[in-house]
Amino acid sequence: MKRHLVSTADLGRDDALLILDTAEELSQFSGRAVKKLPTLRGRTVVNLFFEDSTRTKTSFEVAEKRLSADVINFSAKGSSVSKGESLKDTALTLQAMGADAVVIRHHASGAPARLAGSDWLHGSVINAGDGTHEHPTQALLDAFTLRRHLNPGAGRDLAGRKVAIVGDILHSRVARSNVHLLTTLGAEVTFVAPPTLLPIGIDTWPCEVSYDLDSVLPKADAVMMLRVQRERMNAAFFPTEREYSRRYGLDGARLARLPEHAIVMHPGPMVRGMEITAEVADSPRCTVVEQVANGVSVRMAVLYLLVGGATLADAPRTTELPEAAQ
């Protein structure tokens, strides 16, 4: 197993299931009065955020603290980075401080890969979202949520399940990470978007592509709505917010076209009224809040497996936790 988690493309089926199964085990602790585990005691995890983020950063921080890691939050704003320090020098500084893992979010695609591939840092690198490239822990929490609803149980995958991912695929790191992970787990992914919001070369990706949301919905086990940034309108990706909403927004009428068991997902933050109506967002079939909770469990699992001494390959295939964690 690799030391880092940069891309879901690096995860084989066994690795992915191990993370999900470990997350399932760890999620049991979230309901307890004392939620802390001593697993990462004495380990230092740095949250290196070059880009604003509230939910992902908080989620990682909660996960790290629940595993008893020493947590350092390093924000680019107001730091030496804003004075022009390079990623390399920042990494060398963290290395000197003895970071065992660096959770990095960066506005530039490839920055975590660069960090992981360099000799600047010896600890594990966990990608918390890089540019328009990948957001692997988001995909893992999405897969975790999907499995709980569609095929619950340790060791199970998503074979045959149909997931529609809708919206700004072109700029979405969530979509890129999900297409790798979900297909590795056996799901069938369909991207739904206007042609302007699909990457060139999408025909080589392991997914179907549709421009027509209504035709996809009746066959979907889950619909994952993506956030559409309003500034995209200025770059002529689509004519107006109203037209986008009419063609690709999820409202009550479209929700009714879904099979009864199907769920609606969203990585957040939601823009209500544009890609998703309040009626759908607040519906019991919408798993947004659940996804947030699952994010903590999944991130605990990733940290535990990468930093907690065991690697994904070395760790036992069962989901038993080490003695200290029990």
Added chain:
Amino acid sequence: MVDGAFAAIGEGLDVRADIDIDAHGLIALPGLVDLHTHLREPGREDAETVLTGTQAAAMGGYTAVHAMANTFPVADSAGVVEQVWRLGRESGYCDVQPVGAVTVGLEGKQLAELGAMHDSAAGVRVFSDDGKCVDDAVIMRRALEYVKAFDGVIAQHAQEPRLTAGAQMNEGTVSGELGLGGWPAVAEESIIARDVLLAAHVGSRVHICHLSTAGSVEIVRWAKGKGWDVTAEVTPHHLLLTDELVRSYDPVYKVNPPLRTAADVEALREALADGTIDAVATDHAPHPAEDKDCEWAVAAMGMVGLETALSVVQQTMVDTGLLNWEGVADRMSHRPARIGRLTGHGRPISVGEPANLVLFDPAYRGVVNPDTFATRSRNTPYKGMDLPGRVHATFLRGEATVLAGELVER
């Protein structure tokens, strides 16, 4: 060689030589001419100076280089081009022919004093805003017309700026997967199409810098078929490397124009072989370590290339059977000198001609080690790569600049 010229050529000559070279197995080529070199001086001497750049050129077998205008200050006046020209003369390793900027400050708005640069001691004939595209069609038309007065040529960096806003690499399957801003082929091709039409319209000559796509090749082929005065160059790295390498996110592969697909590489090789592409030009772009040892998005674009160009051309064109050594001499010496209107370079190896010569060992194989480079920078994509051939000796007007693969102190 006597007094800077070839005095006699043949076997068993009755002469006493100052330098005795065992040239068994070596290829003799006319001194190479680069149409596209970034020497960085003035302004970025931390990356390269005229001295180190010309030393690198000599090590690569070059006897003349065209120095691009995107220096600090920009080479958009007679003063700056003369400074660069004089530094080249003082270096003694290689003739430096400055390229003048087309527009003031490379800003694409107002024509630079093209005539003054031509009339200066540097005698500028090639003008380019390289690094930027002259994207305003009216400015491009006027520049093409204006340089006719002194047989100049506009060397265009073809890159439609709106289509490449935020672009980081070739637009295609790989960019889609990596989430890097795509640089579509059409951004290059649409400018080339426009410019060959403009050049034909005003009856001027245009040179297209660093062609990188199969579509660009087709447009140049079409324009030449019309009999228009269009020339084009390709870099060694676009003859060898593809955008698949960007998957490493290693900024050593970040270059402008970007590395394209294998199909583009194949089309470029064929076009160089059949003469559609006139010249190999290095686009030697030195950068200090800190500008490349960073994340992809902020890394500088470009790679060094003077010292590896001939080896890459051997690997991609000669060893593949696409071009013989006469063809290499044509594409790397004769034609580039003709495009740049250099009278003392790109001449045949004949008695009475200027003794600009490179002796190249095609049987040599070695792993590229940037630590041995003469250039001040180390941003080469070929580090650790096994490339064929090595420059054994270079002569500039009969004076050795390189002997036995080593620089000669001058």
